[in-house]
Amino acid sequence: xxxxxxxxxxxxxxxxxxxxxxxxxxxxxxxxxxxxxxxxxxxxxxxxxxxxxxxxxxxxxxxxxxxxxxxxxxxxxxxxxxxxxxxxxxxxxxxxxxxxxxxxxxxxxxxxxxxxxxxxxxxxxxxxxxxxxxxxxxxxxxxxxxxxxxxxxxxxxxxxxxxxxxxxxxxxxxxxxxxxxxxxxxxxxxxxxxxxxxxxxxxxxxxxxxxxxxxxxxx
Ligand code: ATP
Numbered sequence: 092x093x094x095x096x097x098x099x100x101x102x103x104x105x106x107x108x109x110x111x112x113x114x115x116x117x118x119x120x121x122x123x124x125x126x127x128x129x130x131x132x133x134x135x136x137x138x139x140x141x142x143x144x145x146x147x148x149x150x151x152x153x154x155x156x157x158x159x160x161x162x163x164x165x166x167x168x169x170x171x172x173x174x175x176x177x178x179x180x181x182x183x184x185x186x187x188x189x190x191x192x193x194x195x196x197x198x199x200x201x202x203x204x205x206x207x208x209x210x211x212x213x214x215x216x217x218x219x220x221x222x223x224x225x226x227x228x229x230x231x232x233x234x235x236x237x238x239x240x241x242x243x244x245x246x247x248x249x250x251x252x253x254x255x256x257x258x259x260x261x262x263x264x265x266x267x268x269x270x271x272x273x274x275x276x277x278x279x280x281x282x283x284x285x286x287x288x289x290x291x292x293x294x295x296x297x298x299x300x301x302x303x304x305x306x307x308x309x310x
Contacts, residue, residue: 094118098159099137100145100176102129105191105212106165111136121159145176148183157183164190164206170197174204181205228310230292241269242302246291247310256283264305266297 098121099110107129114120114136122137123145124130130142143150145166156162162185166173170193180188181204189208192198201209222229230243250258260266270279272292278285287293295302 092117095161096159097121098123098156098162099165100124100162101165101167101173101191102126102133103165103167105167106163107133107136109163109165114138121154121156123154144172146172146179148179151179151183156180156185159185161185161187161189164188167191167193173197174200177201177206178204226306228306235296238298239296240299240302241294241296242306244293244295244306244310246287246289246293248289249310250287250291251289252286254284254286255281258287258309260295260305260309264297264309265301266295266305268293268295270294 094117096119097113099106099113100123102110102122102124106124110120110122110133120137122130122133122140123143124133124140125142125144127142130140133140141154143154145151145164162180164173164176164180166176173190173193174197177188177190187207188205189210190201190206192201192209192211198209198211219232222232228245228247230245232240232242234240255268260268268281270277271281271285271287271294272278273288273290295305297305
């Protein structure tokens with residue numbers, strides 16, 4: 092793994108978890124917060140933990156923020172501080188600024204001022220959990236766009252011992268099987284003769300309507 096340098100600004104639940112996770116994976120992480128208590132708490136979960144107000148350009152420059160390729164802005168309630176921090180970071184030339192948005196208005200402003208990635212963690216987690224709860228076969232999914240997704244689906248007994256050719260998934264649903272997983276073995280770009288067993292995990296990509304039809308009829 093390539094070791095990267097990240098800075099996380101705002102050590103609430105979201106920023107704090109990102110900081111801990113990046114640091115435990117082995118990246119260099121500079122953690123920043125306005126609160127002295129937070130900085131003390133995150134000393135052991137980051138490479139450096141620094142107390143400063145990220146809306147102050149001078150302070151950001153002084154801690155060398157320009158040496159970081161990726162900065163995560165996880166300031167929640169103070170939308171003005173989140174927007175101003177993002178603006179300063181883009182002006183200072185940070186290549187990738189990832190920002191947690193509180194609501195749609197915040198999102199729109201962040202888009203306008205050049206935030207590179209905007210995340211809504213509560214909404215995204217809720218959507219994922221709701222999908223998983225509503226289906227016995229859907230394990231996980233990634234939205235590629237408004238229309239296309241990749242999904243992991245658990246094969247049921249209806250598919251047991253049937254080949255991919257027999258299941259004819261692409262012709263019937265317009266869905267492509269990218270890979271399948273049996274126990275710990277992952278088969279990428281499978282052949283049409285490969286047999287699917289109950290419990291196999293299929294990794295499929297396609298239009299959301301096709302994926303939905305596939306999930307509702309083939310499983
Ligand atoms: P979460 O839901 O992830 O816990 P939150 O919405 O509760 O987040 P806040 O508590 O509002 O988020 O903010 C997260 C952190 O950002 C806080 O620890 C706060 O001290 C810090 N913070 C707020 N403003 C600034 C600022 N100007 N500079 C640096 N840190 C800041």
